[in-house]
Amino acid sequence: LITPEMLEKIPCELRIARKYPGRADLAQDEMDQWVIDAALSGKQVVRLKCGDPFVFGRGGEEVTIFESRGLEVVVLPGISSALAGPLSAGIPATMRGLADRVLFITGQGAGNSAPHLPEFDPQMTIVLLMGVGGIKRIAQEMLDKDYPEDLPVTCIERAYHPDERTTPAQLSTLCRQMKLAQVRAPAILVFGKVASFPRRKPHAKNLRPAEENRPPDVIQGVGIS
Amino acid sequence: LITPEMLEKIPCELRIARKYPGRADLAQDEMDQWVIDAALSGKQVVRLKCGDPFVFGRGGEEVTIFESRGLEVVVLPGISSALAGPLSAGIPATMRGLADRVLFITGQGAGNSAPHLPEFDPQMTIVLLMGVGGIKRIAQEMLDKDYPEDLPVTCIERAYHPDERTTPAQLSTLCRQMKLAQVRAPAILVFGKVASFPRRKPHAKNLRPAEENRPPDVIQGVGIS
Secondary structure, eight states: OBOHHHHHTOOSEEEEOOOOTTOHHHHHHHHHHHHHHHHHTTOOEEEOOSSOTTSSSSHHHHHHHHHHTTOOOOOOOOOOHHHHHHHHTTOOSOBTTTBSEEEEEESSOGGGOOOOOOOOOTTEEEEEESOSTTHHHHHHHHHHTTOOTTOEEEEEESTTSTTOEEEEEEGGGHHHHHHHTTOOSSEEEEESGGGGSOOOSOSGGGOOGGGOOOOOSEEEEEOBO | OBOHHHHHTOOSEEEEOOOOTTOHHHHHHHHHHHHHHHHHTTOOEEEOOSSOTTSSSSHHHHHHHHHHTTOOOOOOOOOOHHHHHHHHTTOOSOBTTTBSEEEEEESSOGGGOOOOOOOOOTTEEEEEESOSTTHHHHHHHHHHTTOOTTOEEEEEESTTSTTOEEEEEEGGGHHHHHHHTTOOSSEEEEESGGGGSOOOSOSGGGOOGGGOOOOOSEEEEEOBO
C-alpha cells in the first residue's frame, strides 16, 4: 500500500491500477497491456508493487507475458509483507526453540479455493495472507486437522501504518476475537508459538529515520563476503 | 553478505562479527555483549544483518536479551535471501497453477538437527537455506517421504554476486549434480514446480541502477492506501 506522500515523489508519468473487488483479472490484463504498449513505444516502464513481486504478486506471470512480447524484464526483490507484517508487531517468523520453519499461505487462492493446510507441526510458523474474508473456514479446517485449540494466533492489521493494530487470540477464539475487534482487510495472521512472543509497542512510529538525524555511534555484526 | 564497498560507506565505529565455523554461539554472545556495553555507555548501536533479522537470524533472541537489559530496540525488516535468492535466478516463490504456498526450512537447525519435512505437496515451494552441507540426508529423506524423483530443484549459489551460479536438477539427481558442479555454501535450494520456471540470464549485472541514469518514463500499477 503506497501512501500519497510516496506518490508525490514519482517524477514521471504515473498510472494507477484499477484493481477493485470483482475485477482483479480485468485490471491485471489492463495493466499488462499498459506496460506492453508503453514499452513497445520505446518507454522504460517501472511496474511498482507492494511487497515482493514473486510472493502472491503475479510477478512470475507478468514476466512470462512481457518476455513473450520480446520485452526485457528486470525484477527487483522487495520486502514481503508476509515477514514485515509480523516483524512490525514484534513477532519473529523463526525463533530457536519455538519455530524453525515458516509457511506462507494465502486465503485467496486461484478460483477462491481454500488454502491447503499441512498437518499440524509445532515448530512451524504459518503466515496467512489475505485471510480475513475466509478466516472462519480456515480456522475450522485447522481445528478439524487437530491443530491445538490454544494455538497462539496474532492478527496484524495495516502493518506499518499509523493505525496499525494487533489482535492476539488463540485458534479456538480467533473468529470471535476478530469479530469483536472488527478486524478488516488488509491483515496478516500469524499462527504458532512465535505469535505469543511478547508484543512490544508498535514500531511504526519509530520507523522514520528522517526524524532522527543523529547518526549511529556503532555499527557492528556485519558479515563480510 | 556485505561487500567491502558497502563497508566503506559506514561513517562510524565498526565492529565485525567473528562468526567462524564452530564458534557461532561464542561469537553471538560476544556480539550481544558489544551491543549492551556500547548502548549502556550511551551510544546508539546499529546491529546490521544480512537479509531479514527475524528469518533464521537470531533477531528474536537478540531483542529478548537487549530488552531484558533495559535497552530500547527498533527492528527494521530486510529482504530475506529465502525469497531474493530464488528471484535472482528468475524463480518466483509462488506462481498461479504451480505453487500457492511457500515453506522456508533450514539445513542447520539448532543442535545440527535435520529439518523436519512435511508430506509432499505438489503446490508447495520449499526453500532450503543453509542446506549444502546436509543435502545428502535431506534429499534422501524427501525420497523416503515419496517426494517425486523428478521434482524440479534449483540450487542458487552466491545470489546477486557477480559470480552467482544456478544449478538445475531433479530430486533424484540433485546430489550428483551438486557434486559435479562443486556447489559450495552459501547456497539456496528451491524445490517444486517453480524451480523449473524458465531461467533467464542472471539479473545481477542488470541490478545496478547507478549505471543506468535514465529515469523511467512510466511508473504504473501501484496500490494506494
